[in-house]
Amino acid sequence: MLLEIIDVFISGLINGSVYALMAVGLTLVYGVTKAFNFAYGSFYNLGGYFAWTLLIPLTIIGGYFSVFFMAIPFFFIVGYLLEKVLISPLRKYDDWEMKVMMLTLGLSLFMDFGYQSIFGPRIKSLPGIIEGTVQIGEIVLFQQDIVIFILSISGMLCFGWVLNNTRTGMAVQAVAQNPAGAQIVGIPKDFIFAATFAISTIMVGFGGILLCQKNFVDPMGSTDIMIKAWVITAFGGMGSIRGSLYAAFILGMLEAFVGWYFGMIHVQIATLTLLLVTLAIRPRGLMGRE
């Protein structure tokens, strides 16, 4: 029985790290730019298709190493351009938050079906980064899951550290808290917005590559990822990186234990009930601030 609980606990950790990976980009962008990116899941898939294109038809030398290396400039440029061309022109309107949501909703439609028309409606699979398992006593783990666990947590923690301890990070936070004030003290607000968006797009791209190689590249999968990421950010508190991290693991554990004890069919309703109750009591989520 104890062994079983440990096993489920590990499933929870794996779920949690996958969720953390999904949510990190969303919460960062929202925290700084207050732009809610509905096309989030589609960027996730862009990561998957990016890796697929390089690895399968182009059979790039260096495998995943090259993919990650090339992903950094690629996603930076995509994110930067997206912010400059599509989002920052909207910022001058007073209802720009709503406009951003609508624009990105349209964008996600465009991107999802763009993938479908380019890559076809069927799912694609990527080769694993690491194959193989690790055995500790009775418990067997995928090396892949361990990699995702380490990368997603360290990624988030690093990011939190940069935000809180470096000059650039503080500038980003200053813009997040008071854009006008930040500009007065000489922080290039527009650049910070675009750069944050670009950096978060890199994180999303990396997340997409990691997750798509664990599961699949699914042209219709973006809505699912959007919704999961959204649940986690809402639960953890919009814009709070640490909140998202907690939320990811709480929900991951909840999913594993409810699925194990009551059955998988009750997982979704349990998760969403927890979210609704939390929002009713603490509308800003676990760690959210005004």
Place this chain on the structure above:
Amino acid sequence: MSLKRMLRILCGFYCVMGIMPLFFGGTDYIMNILIMILIWAVVASCWDVIMGFAGIFSFGQVAFYVVGAYASAILSVSLDIPPVFSIMMAGVITGLFGVLVGLPCLRLAGPYVALVTFAVHMTLVPFLRGPLGRAIGSGGSQGILTIPPIELFGLAFSSEQLVPFFYLTLSLTIICTLVLVLVIKSYWGTAFLALKDSENFAASLGISAFKYKLMVFALTSFITGLFGALYAHYVGMLSTKMLSMDVFTILMIMMVIGGIGKYPGVVVGAVITVTLSQLLAPLGMYRPLIMGAIVVVLVLFLRDGIISPIIRILSSWQRVGVEEE
């Protein structure tokens, strides 16, 4: 926009819609489109009143629509209540549901309302599909397959006979549209304008934002639920597929095309969106692709949707006409 102008546009629209069956009464394909335009126009209008007018950032519109549809379907199938009554009851239930959702969240700032309402939307899917939903008669994942048609004065209104159903929908649409126009142009409407301009100042004049928001929320939920119920009895079957992002996106596109807070605009938006979606249907997967691109372009370049430029062009024509005289 003045009340007179608004009414004229709407009156013109519904008059034209009203004579449509004379030309297309025999073509089910087009009648079906027309009925869906009428239904979507009202549902999208309600959303526009909430979002554009009352400034409530609600993402729960589709949820209310589905609650209305399921409520009426369950009442008429499980309890044998005649559809005429069950539709009214569904409206009331949805209105109450709206109040229930509104109570915790309407005091909050914009994005948080979106969070809570969208969470409600997402919770409905596993609820209706799961054992709890099955217990109240939602039919689980296959949904409800045998929703009876509406019977009124011994006549059956359903998808079998589209012309009578069209006129039934049209009359309900006109009533609900008038109610919405009255709301926009009434004391409530003025209150909202004041709240939008300066919430603090409005509050100091004794306008309670919360009270008015809750009232509008309840009213639009009621109307949305009513039309959800109408839709349920129209197509005769329901499933949780209605809660997919598809419907949500289509409604959103209607608002973007029509212009948020430009009231009759959204009605034109509904016409254009449904038509466009039908015209592009033969293109398969390029349909959503094009729709998505349209949304992006419209949001960027036509901030008030399509109705403002149309009005501008039309009034410039009128001016030219006057000058020539």
Place this chain on the structure above:
Amino acid sequence: MRKTGLLAIIFTLVMLTTTSVFAADTIKVGVPLAATGAYAGSGDNYWKGIDMAINEINKGGGLLGKQLEVVRFDSQEFAPEIVMQGANYLCGKMKVASVHAGWAGWGQDIRAYGKYDAPFFCDDGAMPAVEVYKSDPEKYYNTYFITDTGGDQANSMFNMLTALPYDYPNKKIVIINTDDAWGMEVGDTLSKRFTKIGWKVAKRETVPYGTNEWGPILTKIRRINPAIIHIEIPSSQEVITFFRQFIKQPTDSILSYGWSITPLEVLTTLGKDADGIVGEMPAGMPAPKAPNAKSQAWVDQYMNIYKHPVPAGSWIAYTSVMAWAEAVKAVGDEYDFKAVNKHLKDVGYDGLQGKMKFGENNTLHAQPAAPIVHYQVQDGKLVALFTDPPLKPYGEYKFQVPRWIKK
């Protein structure tokens, strides 16, 4: 100011009416399939079969001397009003002579196309759709179900599992199925049948689509160590992730995948790793060697065009187009729906695998000419072990005990 509304409506009208341009020298065939959304993959399978049949007929000089013209409609994710719209568009506006739909819904499609008379071939495979048909067989007389329902297929799976030349180490089965009509039907039938012969259904798990983390379920399965694990999820992702996570620490169980073995991606992704899994395909084509030369030629042609093995749905969709064409030829008028339907029902069709007939509820029940085929994955390919009915071993292919079962 009412010009605004007027303009919009005129625009609508002009656009709607101009699209209906008629060409009289072709026969229109309606194909409402999911081209976008979650079911686009299965839609693609049906489309390939239908397309092949149409091309073949057209190359052979057409039907009654006229070329066939396909009118496609995207039924997206089968929302009732979209399906209704499809029926009104295809049958009402385009006046197609027949409708070939593949999986088209769970009853809304029967209703929508039942309003018209053109033969409607669908692969709904679930009881709710048949219930709609049964509610008014006269009205829905033009509906043809081209495969058995989930319950009937599950009975066949049960027969196959109990007939496997293998000694089960215990009498415990774990059943995992989706929460839709199809999954529930199969799960219910299997658990009833196995309980009856004294087995224990040690775990029955209903899962939503999109389940990709199987840890908690596998934990329970490992403790149970059942003789059979049956998975009924008609979607490739879930069954692939299940297998990957299962094989990491397997139990001594026969993995029975039911219909879930058929999505194309399962084998292309898992390849030889999947060796040992058993599953079925309704109205299927036995493989690797087809039952006769005609069928083999067809399979070769298919592989030649599409470069992949025949997935579920392709063959039967092809066959239903051919069956309809045959009926039209016999009647001599594609718009004499009464006669075409009568011919389809009374005479049936002489297909690649033999003479087939629609039975009770206008369903093409499993029969020698359109059998349920039970496969095992061997060397990365589907190998037919049994055909049903009658349940009998197919060719000289032999069941292999999966490699993960400790002897």
